[in-house]
Amino acid sequence: MEEPQMKRKPNVIDCHLNSLKTTKKPLNVVMNDMTSQPLIPTYVGHIKNVRDISKIVLLLNQKVPVKELQHLKRVRKQEVVICPTEYVNDMSIEDYLCKCDEGFKDIFGAFEVKNVPKLPPKLKKQYEDAKMFWPCNFHPDKYLEKLYSGQFFTEQELDSHRRYMEVAFLAAKWFDVQNVAVVVDPTISSVVAIGEDNRKCHPMQHAAMLAIDNVARTQNGGAWQSQMDDDTFIDVKLLDYLKDLDVKFGHRRFKSKQEEDTGPYLCTGYDVYMMKEPCVMCAMALVHARARRIFFAIDNEEDGALKSRVKLQTVTSLNHRFEVFTGFL
Template sequence: MEEPQLKRKPNVIDCHLNSLRTSKKSLNVVMNDMTSQPLTPVYVGHIKNPRDLSKTVLLLNQKVPVKELQHLKRVRKHEVIICPIEYVNDMSIEDYLCKCDEGFKDIFVAFEVKNVPKLPPKLKKQYEDTKLFWPCNFHPDKYLEKLFSGQFFTEQELDSHRRYMEAAFLAAKWFDVQNVAVVVDPAISSVVAIGEDNRKCHPMQHAAMLAIDNVARTQNGGAWQSQMDDDTFIDVKLVAFLKDLNVKFGHRRFKSKQEEDTGPYLCTGYDVYMMKEPCVMCAMAFVHARARRIFFAIDNEEDGALKSRVKLQTVKSLNHRFEVFTGFL
């Protein structure tokens, strides 16, 4: 009697594909933590005579401006924010005020140090938390509120994002690699380029780096040689492998190098779908390439530059920043 054949265990990619195809999750934006507000200590003075409140605030605004705390109201009932404690140094608050202007003499009956929110609230939840410490100004940002609501994408958009992410997983399976980047032009709903992890042949050829180079090839550029199809710059066999996904492949036509180029610079306006969170090198490459949004499914706990180790997209000094989304699985 023949022994029954052992069932082949699904590999990791197949397991993730099953999760992706059945997922009903919304996607999460990856940004700085906005659940808590940092506090900073300030001197608060208690007004002796409430009738002096208006002229005291006017004098404070002239003599002791606190530009870094303009998101806060200066007055709460009979209490007035005078200044952050570092303004005073080794002096007493009374001596500091007299040094600023003699008009402050005998206005305050007492002083104390209080912690107030250091930064302006950006979300309604932050505003509600902030005003528990001190009254503040708040200007709602509808886009930011929607971004953090968990309802940013419509069901149709989510289906599209999942389909492109599925293309990344299937391409990784086809290439038999650990990571793939799929670059999409949302203006024409088309896959522009695909890059696979090719570090076994070249240490710089991470999936993201190859994807960006393949995008450059669609714009009459590119640094690395490729065996990709000369029309779509995506392997025709891979396109055939992904035919059941119902995604379009191709790019907008760009002028030759001799003609004036009016097209976007590299990944400007493009979305990128990666199976695995990119490293710092790849994330910076997307900054230089001007990618619009980065989507990834699996955290890169050792080298991840968009969530796990750092959040490069939150660095304000960068000359370009993109939005990052995850939560596919």
């Protein structure tokens, strides 16, 4: 009697693909930690006569302006925020105030150092925590609240994001590589370009780098040679492999370089779906390409630039920043 054939053990990508199809988890935004508020030690003065509050606040605003703490209310009952302790250096707070203006003499009964919120609260929870230390001004940001809630996307949008991520995993399986980047134009709900990890042939050809170059090819640019379908700029054999997916492929048509064109600059307005979190080089390339949002499924614990090692998207000095989402698996 013939023994039954052993079933082939599914590989990692197959397991991830199965998870993508069955998961009901929401996607999580990757941003700065907003669960806690940093505090700063600050001198607080106790006013002797409550009738002097208006005069004292006016004098403080003129002589000791504290621009970095404008999110705080200056007065709480008979207490008033004077300045962070770092302003005073080696002087006493009394000497510091007298140096600023003689009008401060004898108007405070006592001084103490209190920790107050260093930054303005951006979320309601931050505001609730901050006001336990000192009263704050707060202007709700509905978009940010929704983004942080974990319920940012509708079920229909989540299904769409998972389908595009499925393209990335299937392409990685077809190319037999560790990472793939899929660029989507959300205005036409279509995959514009795909880039695979090709470092075995060229050290710079990471998935995101190739994807950006392939986007440039759709706009009559591009620096690297590749064997692509002349119509979609995506490998024809790969397109055939992906034909059963409920996903549209193709890009908007752009005029030649000689003609006037008002099309996007590289990835402006585009979403990028990556199987694996990009490294610093790729993340910076996506910044320069003006990507709108980055989605990734697997953390890159060694080199990840959007969550694991650093969070490039939170660097305020960059002239472009994108939103980052994960949590597919």
